[in-house]
Amino acid sequence: xxxxxxxxxxxxxxxxxxxxxxxxxxxxxxxxxxxxxxxxxxxxxxxxxxxxxxxxxxxxxxxxxxxxxxxxxxxxxxxxxxxxxxxxxxxxxxxxxxxxxxxxxxxxxxxxxxxxxxxxxxxxxxxxxxxxxxxxxxxxxxxxxxxxxxxxxxxxxxxxxxxxxxxxxxxxxxxxxxxxx
Amino acid sequence: xxxxxxxxxxxxxxxxxxxxxxxxxxxxxxxxxxxxxxxxxxxxxxxxxxxxxxxxxxxxxxxxxxxxxxxxxxxxxxxxxxxxxxxxxxxxxxxxxxxxxxxxxxxxxxxxxxxxxxxxxxxxxxxxxxxxxxxxxxxxxxx
Numbered sequence: 001x002x003x004x005x006x007x008x009x010x011x012x013x014x015x016x017x018x019x020x021x022x023x024x025x026x027x028x029x030x031x032x033x034x035x036x037x038x039x040x041x042x043x044x045x046x047x048x049x050x051x052x053x054x055x056x057x058x059x060x061x062x063x064x065x066x067x068x069x070x071x072x073x074x075x076x077x078x079x080x081x082x083x084x085x086x087x088x089x090x091x092x093x094x095x096x097x098x099x100x101x102x103x104x105x106x107x108x109x110x111x112x113x114x115x116x117x118x119x120x121x122x123x124x125x126x127x128x129x130x131x132x133x134x135x136x137x138x139x140x141x142x143x144x145x146x147x148x149x150x151x152x153x154x155x156x157x158x159x160x161x162x163x164x165x166x167x168x169x170x171x172x173x174x175x176x177x178x179x180x181x
Numbered sequence: 182x183x184x185x186x187x188x189x190x191x192x193x194x195x196x197x198x199x200x201x202x203x204x205x206x207x208x209x210x211x212x213x214x215x216x217x218x219x220x221x222x223x224x225x226x227x228x229x230x231x232x233x234x235x236x237x238x239x240x241x242x243x244x245x246x247x248x249x250x251x252x253x254x255x256x257x258x259x260x261x262x263x264x265x266x267x268x269x270x271x272x273x274x275x276x277x278x279x280x281x282x283x284x285x286x287x288x289x290x291x292x293x294x295x296x297x298x299x300x301x302x303x304x305x306x307x308x309x310x311x312x313x314x315x316x317x318x319x320x321x322x323x324x
């Protein structure tokens with residue numbers, strides 16, 4: 001086994017409003033088509049703002065590094081895509097083909113996906129995942145993989161709804177440093 | 182992991198009703214399909230109705246109708262109405278073996294809970310549909 005795991009940067013959305021299990025919901029609005037395309041430098045302020053909206057953290061330097069690695073420098077095996085509704089960025093997805101980590105043949109890791117909370121329930125996440133999947137397939141990859149916190153139910157449900165299931169890898173971790181047993 | 186009979190019956194019923202949105206499905210039909218007594222199923226359905234997952238319509242043409250949001254309701258939501266998927270712990274056990282076993286069982290339970298909590302009724306219906314469909318034709322070598 002070699003290599004290290006890609007950083008799972010799957011966003012935790014704002015805490016959903018607690019609802020009774022069977023509460024009725026208003027039907028979603030008729031979806032408007034969005035365009036999914038590779039990120040451009042001019043998109044970055046909106047990407048950073050979207051990330052800050054969801055995480056509560058404004059990380060401009062971090063996102064510029066991600067842009068250099070996955071945006072301009074990422075053609076081929078690294079993909080940083082945005083969903084654009086008219087002129088506005090309403091989502092992004094980042095993925096990368098990595099090979100022979102954990103003894104695994106090349107696979108496509110999805111390690112960040114976010115949709116503007118105001119634009120959810122319109123199939124934007126589905127469209128972005130399909131776009132990155134298509135790019136992985138073009139690279140000859142036959143497995144798409146992700147990892148996220150087990151209490152991140154909303155995003156877990158999203159990936160499940162896209163047909164993803166538990167894979168054959170099991171993540172393990174150990175608390176280290178002071179205070180660890 | 183084994184689910185209790187009432188829980189399984191509730192999941193059968195929810196999936197049956199959710200697969201036929203807007204339709205009033207007679208409880209007897211679901212009971213017969215799964216080889217259970219209508220009386221037993223009625224108790225389960227009354228709990229589902231109390232939670233607003235199904236609603237009943239009496240009289241001719243009556244039955245039960247799914248009224249929850251299938252894209253939001255998860256297997257865990259249904260399971261928790263009938264049992265505690267976290268299971269019984271051995272917490273408070275006197276020995277280190279008790280505590281070690283409790284730790285391992287808790288790990289198993291947490292994974293089960295996360296799995297049930299991530300699968301919505303809509304996702305389950307998709308899985309059922311895929312399993313009912315004939316497998317896609319195999320790709321020809323070199324094709």
